[in-house]
Each structure stands twice: as structure tokens, then as C-alpha cells.
Amino acid sequence: TLICAYIRFAKQFHQPLSMINTTALPNGVRIVTKQMRQHHSAALGVWLVNGARHESATQTGYAHFLEHLLFKGTDRLDGSALALRLEAMGGQVNAHTGRELTALHGLVPKGDVTELLQIIIDMLCRPRFDDHDVTLERQVVLQEMAMIEDSPEEALEDRALALVWPNHPLGRPVLGRPEVIEGANATALRGYMKERVCGGRVWVVIAGDVDHRELVAACQDLAALPSGTAPAQTAPQFTSGDHSVAIRGEQCQLLWVLPVPP
Helix, strand or coil: HHHHHHHHHHHHHCCCCEEEEEEEECCEEEEEEEEECCCHHHHHHHHCCCCCCCCCCCCCHHHHHHHHHHEEEEECCCCHHHHHHHCCCCCEEEEECCCCEEEEEEEEEEEHHHHHHHHHHHHCCCCCCCHHHHHHHHHHHHHHHHHHHCHHHHHHHHHHHHHHCCCCHHHHCCCCCCHHHHCCHHHHHHHHHHHHHHHHHHHEEEEEEECCHHHHHHHHHHHHCCCCCCCCCCCCCCCCCCCCCCCCCCCCCCCCCCCCCC
16 A cells, blocks of 8 residues: 555656666676656766775775876876866766775766766776876875875874784775885886776666666677676784874874674
């Protein structure tokens, strides 16, 4: 009875039940859309299963560094043209890197979502960056590191995870270490990226008044990616203890870290 009442309510206000569609390409790329016809905007995320936990000690910070470099342009749009086109969509386009995922995402008018998807695919599959771009963006990343050191809350979290998960990639800072970032070049970063951008590590997720078949068709360049999945990761072993750091500031920060059931 409740279901029937809801359907009648939805029809009355012309808001049909949303529908989720999923398509898996032969190489493992997964495309998921949620049709929400009542919305005039669309949310898009292209997720790559790659983050700090997938880096070696000599690559720490590469995943985040690449996130910056992807906005330097594609084979079709240079950095300036790319920035102007994304800005002209009138929505929000950004990216972030975590310990397990890298995301390129946006919220744009529904009429722009297919173009945004194609641009992000180009950024991921045909990035334009070179050593000059690496040199410029290196300074941005090093500045971000310095800003974290000036933020006691963020600095404390990085140091705490390094203590509770020692000698494990999850215990390393997402931004990396200055000596690694200073030694990175375009060849090394492209090699790192080539190893990690493969079908089984890519998810395309879109919600809004969108057409699933149209968006799958727009993902055909992703079908050319090699097959492959993220390698199995070992779980970190929790190490207990206490530690204090002298940081000048108006407040004293306290962070309590403890293991919980998975």
C-alpha cells in the first residue's frame, strides 16, 4: 500500500522513481548512472583506485602530484583552454587524492555532462604535461606541504598515522615527502601513471537527468585501456604508544587514535 501511494505521489508531481544502470566494459571499466529526471544538473565522478597506499617509498606523493598535472591540458586542449572550458560550464569541477582513491569530479548543468565526461577521460588517458609543467606544479605542492605544517590539526594527523602505521604506505602523507617531489620528473610520473590507469581500477559514476546509453558511448576511449586491477594490499599493523610534538600556537591539539572492527 505504501509503495502504491508513493508511486501515485511521484506521478502527481512528475518526479518518477530514479533508476540505476550499470555497464561493465570488457576491460573492467564500470559505468554507473542514476537517472534523476527532476534535476537540471548532473554530478559526475571518475574514480581511479589509486592513492597513497599504492605508492612505494620512492613514489610517495606521486598520486597527488599527478592530480595537479592532469589539469595542465590534454592533446586537444592546452592548460588555458581546458581551464576556460571548464569555467564556462558554470558549475564546479575539481579533483582530490586520498589514501586509496583519486577522483576527478564535477557538478554541471545536465547539458554539459557528456562533454565534461569526455574532457575528464582525455585528462586521464591523454594528459599533456611535460617537465616544464612538473617544475611549475612542484612549487604548488611544496607550498601545500608548508601550509599543512602551519596547520596543527592537519600536521598532527599526518604524524599520528605515521606512528600507528609505521613502515606501511597508509602511514605516509598523501602529499608525499619534499625530497621525493623535488626529484620527480615527467618521465617518472608518466611511467607511474601508465602502470595504474587500467580498466579494473576505473569507475565512472553519474547522477542526474542523464541518458545511460549516451554516457556509455562517451566512454569508448576508456575501453582502450589495458585490463588489470589494483594489486592486493596488505593491512597495516596497529602500533600503540604516545608521542608529543612542540608546536607554537594558541591551542593545544590532542589526537586519539584507536583501532576499531573493520
